[in-house]
Amino acid sequence: MKPEAEPALKGVFAKIGKPPAAAFRPDPFQIEALEAIRDADCLVMAPTGSGKTWIAEEAIRSVFLKGGRCWYASPLKALTNAKWVDFGHLFDEANVGIVTGDTKENTDAPIIVGTTEILRNQLYDAMHSGENLNCDLVILDEAHFLGDQDRGVVWEEIMIYLPARIGLLLLSATIGNGEEIAAWLTSVRGKPCRVIREEKRPVPLYPLFLHPSGRLMPLVEKNRLFGGIGDFIGRRFHGRPDRGGPPFGEMIEVLGHFRLLPAIFFLKSRSECDAALVQCAPPEGGTGDETFLTELEALLERFPYLRNHRHLNDLRAARVASHHGGQLPAWKFLVETLMKKGQLRAIFATSTVAAGVNFPARTIVLMNSDLFNGRDFAPLSGTEFHQMTGRAGRRGQDRVGFMLVAPGRFMDLVHIRKLLLKKPEAIASRIRSDFSMVLNLLLSQTPEDIREIFANSLASWQRRLGTAPGRPAGEKTDLWTDFQRHLRFLQQEGFVAENNRLTENGIWAAKLRLDQPLLVAESIRRGVLPRDDERLLAAVIAPFVYDGDQDLNMARKDLPSRLTRAYDRVMKTLSDLAERLKAGGFPVAPLYLWPAAVIYEWAAGGNWNLIIRKVGIAEGDMAMLVMRTADNLRQLTSLKETHPEVAALAWKAREAILRDPVVFD
Numbered sequence: 001m002k003p004e005a006e007p008a009l010k011g012v013f014a015k016i017g018k019p020p021a022a023a024f025r026p027d028p029f030q031i032e033a034l035e036a037i038r039d040a041d042c043l044v045m046a047p048t049g050s051g052k053t054w055i056a057e058e059a060i061r062s063v064f065l066k067g068g069r070c071w072y073a074s075p076l077k078a079l080t081n082a083k084w085v086d087f088g089h090l091f092d093e094a095n096v097g098i099v100t101g102d103t104k105e106n107t108d109a110p111i112i113v114g115t116t117e118i119l120r121n122q123l124y125d126a127m128h129s130g131e132n133l134n135c136d137l138v139i140l141d142e143a144h145f146l147g148d149q150d151r152g153v154v155w156e157e158i159m160i161y162l163p164a165r166i167g168l169l170l171l172s173a174t175i176g177n178g179e180e181i182a183a184w185l186t187s188v189r190g191k192p193c194r195v196i197r198e199e200k201r202p203v204p205l206y207p208l209f210l211h212p213s214g215r216l217m218p219l220v221e222k223n224r225l226f227g228g229i230g231d232f233i234g235r236r237f238h239g240r241p242d243r244g245g246p247p248f249g250e251m252i253e254v255l256g257h258f259r260l261l262p263a264i265f266f267l268k269s270r271s272e273c274d275a276a277l278v279q280c281a282p283p284e285g286g287t288g289d290e291t292f293l294t295e296l297e298a299l300l301e302r303f304p305y306l307r308n309h310r311h312l313n314d315l316r317a318a319r320v321a322s323h324h325g326g327q328l329p330a331w332k333f334l335v336e337t338l339m340k341k342g343q344l345r346a347i348f349a350t351s352t353v354a355a356g357v358n359f360p361a362r363t364i365v366l367m368n369s370d371l372f373n374g375r376d377f378a379p380l381s382g383t384e385f386h387q388m389t390g391r392a393g394r395r396g397q398d399r400v401g402f403m404l405v406a407p408g409r410f411m412d413l414v415h416i417r418k419l420l421l422k423k424p425e426a427i428a429s430r431i432r433s434d435f436s437m438v439l440n441l442l443l444s445q446t447p448e449d450i451r452e453i454f455a456n457s458l459a460s461w462q463r464r465l466g467t468a469p470g471r472p473a474g475e476k477t478d479l480w481t482d483f484q485r486h487l488r489f490l491q492q493e494g495f496v497a498e499n500n501r502l503t504e505n506g507i508w509a510a511k512l513r514l515d516q517p518l519l520v521a522e523s524i525r526r527g528v529l530p531r532d533d534e535r536l537l538a539a540v541i542a543p544f545v546y547d548g549d550q551d552l553n554m555a556r557k558d559l560p561s562r563l564t565r566a567y568d569r570v571m572k573t574l575s576d577l578a579e580r581l582k583a584g585g586f587p588v589a590p591l592y593l594w595p596a597a598v599i600y601e602w603a604a605g606g607n608w609n610l611i612i613r614k615v616g617i618a619e620g621d622m623a624m625l626v627m628r629t630a631d632n633l634r635q636l637t638s639l640k641e642t643h644p645e646v647a648a649l650a651w652k653a654r655e656a657i658l659r660d661p662v663v664f665d
Contacts, residue, residue: 001214003257046198048390068136101631143170152430177426203393273322326618429459439510534652539600545628
């Protein structure tokens with residue numbers, strides 16, 4: 001590729017560079033938001049990087065200086081950990097605590113940072129004990145997760161259960177129906193919810209197109225595709241066979257020539273992200289930056305086990321990296337740290353990097369106009385597009401940010417052009433009943449109370465108004481009917497009495513806030529969990545947390561007999577309950593042997609790299625399996641009053657599996 005650019009780009013390229021240093025002055029929308037939260041709830045919708053975090057910090061400061069308490073909740077552990085560190089610097093570490101599935105520190109602090117699931121669980125506990133949550137302000141960051149298909153129910157529960165005396169501040173870059181959400185909250189909480197909207201990006205976005213020859217040109221001109229671009233609609237790179245793939249190394253050289261680095265390339269899959277590294281050569285003149293090498297060495301001193309990482313040579317030589325869910329948390333942290341400090345030229349990432357962590361670049365590169373949504377590939381939505389392009393342009397470091405579109409088989413340029421003008425989609429309620437929710441509500445509520453809770457849901461609100469967006473007709477389940485179905489099953493299984501009060505078994509089972517609480521509770525009730533070997537306990541819990549559909553082949557004859565006996569004992573005991581659940585129309589995930597075998601070997605002190613190679617799973621997937629198993633074991637530790645032996649062994653099991661390289665400080 002020969003770096004060339006259309007003359008029309010001369011003006012915008014002249015703007016590239018760092019804006020002059022200036023004293024910070026809050027924008028009008030930031031001041032409005034702080035005024036609003038003093039006596040009302042507040043929903044702030046503003047582009048990524050526009051200063052929503054500053055609003056959160058100042059709102060916390062206002063409450064903290066008056067002796068009040070704040071809860072900051074985020075959907076991502078990485079974001080939660082980052083905010084814990086940031087708030088510690090701002091308000092002193094002694095005043096900030098953290099609560100996630102695997103970390104608990106300084107939990108009596110006046111400022112708590114945690115995941116949304118933990119906050120929801122604390123509201124369950126408060127309702128059960130009859131005590132108010134000891135808090136004056138709750139901040140829900142990334143509030144568009146309210147519409148997340150899997151986790152949105154947790155956000156909606158928080159909004160419904162949170163006492164009205166506690167202020168609620170919602171922050172998001174991408175909510176299409178903010179006024180509707182605010183109107184619903186006003187009706188549910190009996191206090192006004194003000195909407196603060198900022199449309200202007202802090203760093204303007206300029207869309208570019210990359211001709212296969214290496215020539216850069218504007219993507220649009222007067223809201224139409226730039227002249228000549230139409231020739232590339234739906235085509236592959238000209239003259240390049242599929243097996244070669246896009247020439248990422250050459251593309252980086254073009255971007256570097258025009259000072260468009262650092263860049264984030266959004267790719268379809270983990271394997272594409274990793275394969276892209278091979279094409280990237282060292283920059284001209286070598287790495288040549290002692291600061292980069294010093295920063296990298298400091299991180300490797302902190303995480304010595306990353307010195308053998310298979311991508312370290314690419315990072316050190318070419319200053320590029322891949323970033324996706326298949327990687328170790330510590331490696332992703334290393335990549336993010338170097339990128340945020342401007343030490344990398346480019347990263348190749350899946351769309352997950354678009355959400356949550358402050359991780360911007362001068363340019364984001366779109367190779368496809370569709371995205372895998374967990375089930376199939378679908379055209380990028382307005383929300384997804386805004387999440388990705390929100391990473392283009394660094395406030396205080398760039399005067400202009402760029403989106404670069406490359407032609408290819410999966411690139412619909414017309415769709416991308418339309419997305420430039422499209423707003424984020426409206427959020428639909430995702431509330432639904434599950435056994436954990438029903439058990440926890442019955443701790444403190446009667447069925448009629450619960451019927452009222454469902455009547456106050458966003459789902460009911462949208463159904464009454466006829467505004468529920470994006471929900472297939474078959475998804476419009478009646479919440480009350482579904483609750484009664486769960487209730488009847490719990491009564492049949494002895495967790496709820498005829499008078500609709502929880503039995504003794506139901507009371508302790510409510511503490512198991514898990515994906516499959518009844519199966520785990522039945523294992524405890526029937527006394528089939530291992531009693532004297534923490535490695536075996538960790539192993540038999542692991543199948544309950546794996547939610548994929550991959551059944552890796554495990555030769556039973558090669559596994560320790562005590563492991564297969566423990567696994568078989570649990571599976572045999574649960575088979576009847578699993579059949580009754582299926583007959584009742586409730587989902588039951590397969591309980592594979594391989595997660596038990598993997599976790600057993602890890603708990604027994606096995607070598608991380610050997611386990612990964614033997615099993616053939618990605619490091620990030622292995623780390624996730626360990627972390628989710630640890631979180632389920634933590635739930636078992638809460639049963640110390642009713643099942644002290646199980647609780648004590650669960651604590652030992654957590655200790656056995658939470659070690660390097662899964663966890664890091």
